[in-house]
Amino acid sequence: MNKLSMIPAGLVAVLLSTHAFAADGATTGPHGEKPTPAASFTLTPDEETKIKDGKFTAALVWHEMSEYTNAVNSGAQDEFKRLGVEVVAQTDAGFDAARQKADVETVLAKKPSIILSLPVDPATAGPIYDPALKAGVKLAFVDNSPQGYVQGKDYVTIVSDDLFQMGHKAGVAMAEALGKKGKVGYIFHDADFYVTNQRDQAFKSTIEQDYPDMKITAEAGMADPARAEEIAQAMVTQNPDLDGIYVTWAEPALSVLSTLRSAGNTHTKIVTLDLNEPAALDMVKGGAVAALVADEAYNIGVTAARAAAGSLVGKQAEPFLVVDSLAVTKDTVKDGWKKSLNKDVPATIAEAIK
Amino acid sequence: MSSATSNAANPAMSMISRINIQQYVVYVGFLAIFLFFAIVLKDSGFLTVRNLSNIVLQTAPITIMAIGMVFVLSAGEIDLSIGSTVAVAALSAAVTMNAYGMIAGIAAGIGAGVAIGLVNGLLVAYVRLPSFLVTLATLGLFAGVARSLTNLRSIPVTDSMFTGFFGSGSLLGIPSLIWWTVIAIVAGHLIFRETRFGAHVLATGDNARAASVSGIPVPRIRLAVLVISGALAGLAGLLYAGRLQAAKYTLGETDLMTVIAAVIVGGTLLNGGKGSIIGALVGSLMMGMLNNGLILMGLSVSDQMIVRGLIILAAVAVSLREKLR
Structure with a gap:
C-alpha cells in the first residue's frame, strides 16, 4: 500500500504548512491535535439502532483512488452497510481541487446526510466544502481537514495513521x-x-x-x-x-x-x-x-464512517482519531x-x- | 416504371443525406443522454435547477477553453499547452492580485495566457514548427513554470470582488460563470461565423497553400488562433481561481483531454477546415453532464471512468465517421 508514491510533491508543501512535527513520542494531528486511538470510538447498540432507523445516506468524496484509498473506501462502505447507511455516491478528484469542488456540488444533489472526504488541498479547501456545510451535511475527514474549519462545529473528526x-x-x-x-x-x-x-x-x-x-x-x-x-x-x-x-x-x-x-x-x-x-x-x-x-487503512474508513454516523445521533468524537499499525x-x-x-x-x- | 420509382426515390434520399445528420449528432446525443439521466435519476436530484445549473457552472472553464480550441483546430493547428496555461494564469493572477489589487491580477492572468499563446504562435507561424510538437513542449515547460512560480504552494484568493466577478457572484440573479460562458460563446460564434477573420481561419485549416495564394496572411492567422487560445485559457484560469478562491499548480492539468473531446464531439474536425462554437458548448455540457449523472447514479469510481470513456468513444466515432464521408 504505497500511499506516499501517490502523493504529488505539491501536497508536501501544503501539508508542511499546516503540520506541526511530533514532539517526543507521539503523532500530532494536522492542526496540532492530540491523537486518540480509533478503537476508543464505539457506538452503543441503542445508538446503532437510532442510526439504522434514521435511513441516512452518505457520499464518499475521495482525492484520488489508490490502493490506500481503496482500503479506506471499502472500510467505510462496510461500516456504513453495517449501520444501515446507504452510500449514494462515490467520487475521485484525481488530485484536482477544481474537480473535488465539482464533486462536492454534484453529490449534494443526492442530499447525503454524511460526506466522508480527503481534501486534495487542505490549505485552500474551505470554499470546496462550504456548500456541504451550508446544506447541513455532516463532514468527516481522512488525514487532514480544511484550514479554518473547526472540529465539532464544522466537521466531526479527522481519522488518520498513528x-x-x-x-x-x-x-x-x-x-x-x-x-x-x-x-x-x-x-x-x-x-x-x-x-x-x-x-x-x-x-x-x-x-x-x-x-x-x-x-x-x-x-x-x-x-x-x-x-x-x-x-x-x-x-x-x-x-x-x-x-x-x-x-x-x-x-x-x-x-x-x-x-x-x-x-x-x-x-x-x-x-x-x-x-x-x-x-x-x-x-x-x-x-x-x-x-x-x-x-x-481499512480501519481508517471504518472509524471515519462510524464517527460520522455517530454524529447524526449526537455522539461526539475526539478531534484526531488514529488507527493502529502493525509490523x-x-x-x-x-x-x-x-x-x-x-x-x-x-x-x-x-x-x-x- | 421501375426506373421512374428509383428516380423519385433517389432525390429524396439525397435530400435526407444533404440535411446533414452529422451536424446534429451532438445535439441528438446530448438530448439522448439528458433524457436517459432525467428518467433514471428522476428521484436523485438530477433535474433540480440547482444540479443543472451546477453542470453549467462546473463546465464554464472547459467551455471557454473549448472556444479557443475550435479556432485552433479549425485553422489546422492544435494547442496542447492549455493544460498548463490555466495554472500559470491562475497563479500569476493570484500572486499579482495579493500584491497590487484586482485589476493588476486580472491583467496578469490574461497577460500570462496571451504571452504563452504568443510563444506558441511565433514558433508555429514564423519558425514553422508543427503546433503539436511546439505545444506539447510548452505544455511541459509551463507545467514546470507553474510549479516553480510559487514553489508548489497554493495561493489563496481573498479579493471578494474578484471571486464574485469570476466565481461565486451573480448579476440579475444569474451566476457570473454563466455570464462568462454566454459572453464568450456569443462573441466566439460571431467572430467565427460572421467575420472575415473567421472565414480566413477556416480557409487556412482547409488548405493553407490555397489560402496563402488567395492572399490570406496564413502565418498571422496561425499566430492569432494560438493567442486567442492562450488568452481564453488564461480566462479559464481566472474562473478557476475565482471559483476555488485559490490558485494551484494542478489547475487545468486534467482538462486538456476533456476540452479536445468536447470540441470534437461538437463537430469540429481535428485536421482543420470545419468547426462549430455552439457544438463545442454542447459538447462541453455533455462532458459535464456525463460526470454529474454517472456520479449521481452511484457508480463506483472505476465504473464511472469506464462508462464515460465508452460514451465519449461512441460520440466521437459517430461524429467523425459521418463527417469523413
Whole structure:
C-alpha cells in the first residue's frame, strides 16, 4: 500500500504548512491535535439502532483512488452497510481541487446526510466544502481537514495513521530482526513531508533511546525515490558491515533490495513501511526483507464512517482519531494483509508460504 | 416504371443525406443522454435547477477553453499547452492580485495566457514548427513554470470582488460563470461565423497553400488562433481561481483531454477546415453532464471512468465517421 508514491510533491508543501512535527513520542494531528486511538470510538447498540432507523445516506468524496484509498473506501462502505447507511455516491478528484469542488456540488444533489472526504488541498479547501456545510451535511475527514474549519462545529473528526507508532514499530522490528544489537543504516525521506518525517524520526529515536547495543552508523537522505538505488549502492559500498537498513517506504526499499542482491550480500536485513507485494515476497522467501510496517487503512474508513454516523445521533468524537499499525513479518503476512487492507494476500505470496 | 420509382426515390434520399445528420449528432446525443439521466435519476436530484445549473457552472472553464480550441483546430493547428496555461494564469493572477489589487491580477492572468499563446504562435507561424510538437513542449515547460512560480504552494484568493466577478457572484440573479460562458460563446460564434477573420481561419485549416495564394496572411492567422487560445485559457484560469478562491499548480492539468473531446464531439474536425462554437458548448455540457449523472447514479469510481470513456468513444466515432464521408 504505497500511499506516499501517490502523493504529488505539491501536497508536501501544503501539508508542511499546516503540520506541526511530533514532539517526543507521539503523532500530532494536522492542526496540532492530540491523537486518540480509533478503537476508543464505539457506538452503543441503542445508538446503532437510532442510526439504522434514521435511513441516512452518505457520499464518499475521495482525492484520488489508490490502493490506500481503496482500503479506506471499502472500510467505510462496510461500516456504513453495517449501520444501515446507504452510500449514494462515490467520487475521485484525481488530485484536482477544481474537480473535488465539482464533486462536492454534484453529490449534494443526492442530499447525503454524511460526506466522508480527503481534501486534495487542505490549505485552500474551505470554499470546496462550504456548500456541504451550508446544506447541513455532516463532514468527516481522512488525514487532514480544511484550514479554518473547526472540529465539532464544522466537521466531526479527522481519522488518520498513528505515524509515530509506525516508525516506532519499525524500530522494534529491526531490533527483533538483529537480536537487539548491531549496526544500522538509515535511509530517510529528505523532504519536508510530515508523514514520512514523523515516521522516520520515530524509527531513529526508538533505536537511539531503546536499544543501547544498536547504532545507526550510516545515514542517507533520499529526496527522489528514483535515485534510491544510487543511494543504497553508496551506503552498502561504504558500509559493507551493516546488519540492517531502514528505508523510509517500500518502493525505494526495493532498490535497496536489488543493490544487496547484486552485491551478493545475504547478511543485511531491511525493514520498511507499507505493504508491497515484491518486498513481501522476498520476505516470505527468506530474503533480506525482515519486516514491513503497515497501517490499518481499512480501519481508517471504518472509524471515519462510524464517527460520522455517530454524529447524526449526537455522539461526539475526539478531534484526531488514529488507527493502529502493525509490523508484518514472514509469520504474520497473511493476517497482516487482512488487517491492513482487509484483503487476502496476493496469490504469489500465498503460493510462497505454502 | 421501375426506373421512374428509383428516380423519385433517389432525390429524396439525397435530400435526407444533404440535411446533414452529422451536424446534429451532438445535439441528438446530448438530448439522448439528458433524457436517459432525467428518467433514471428522476428521484436523485438530477433535474433540480440547482444540479443543472451546477453542470453549467462546473463546465464554464472547459467551455471557454473549448472556444479557443475550435479556432485552433479549425485553422489546422492544435494547442496542447492549455493544460498548463490555466495554472500559470491562475497563479500569476493570484500572486499579482495579493500584491497590487484586482485589476493588476486580472491583467496578469490574461497577460500570462496571451504571452504563452504568443510563444506558441511565433514558433508555429514564423519558425514553422508543427503546433503539436511546439505545444506539447510548452505544455511541459509551463507545467514546470507553474510549479516553480510559487514553489508548489497554493495561493489563496481573498479579493471578494474578484471571486464574485469570476466565481461565486451573480448579476440579475444569474451566476457570473454563466455570464462568462454566454459572453464568450456569443462573441466566439460571431467572430467565427460572421467575420472575415473567421472565414480566413477556416480557409487556412482547409488548405493553407490555397489560402496563402488567395492572399490570406496564413502565418498571422496561425499566430492569432494560438493567442486567442492562450488568452481564453488564461480566462479559464481566472474562473478557476475565482471559483476555488485559490490558485494551484494542478489547475487545468486534467482538462486538456476533456476540452479536445468536447470540441470534437461538437463537430469540429481535428485536421482543420470545419468547426462549430455552439457544438463545442454542447459538447462541453455533455462532458459535464456525463460526470454529474454517472456520479449521481452511484457508480463506483472505476465504473464511472469506464462508462464515460465508452460514451465519449461512441460520440466521437459517430461524429467523425459521418463527417469523413
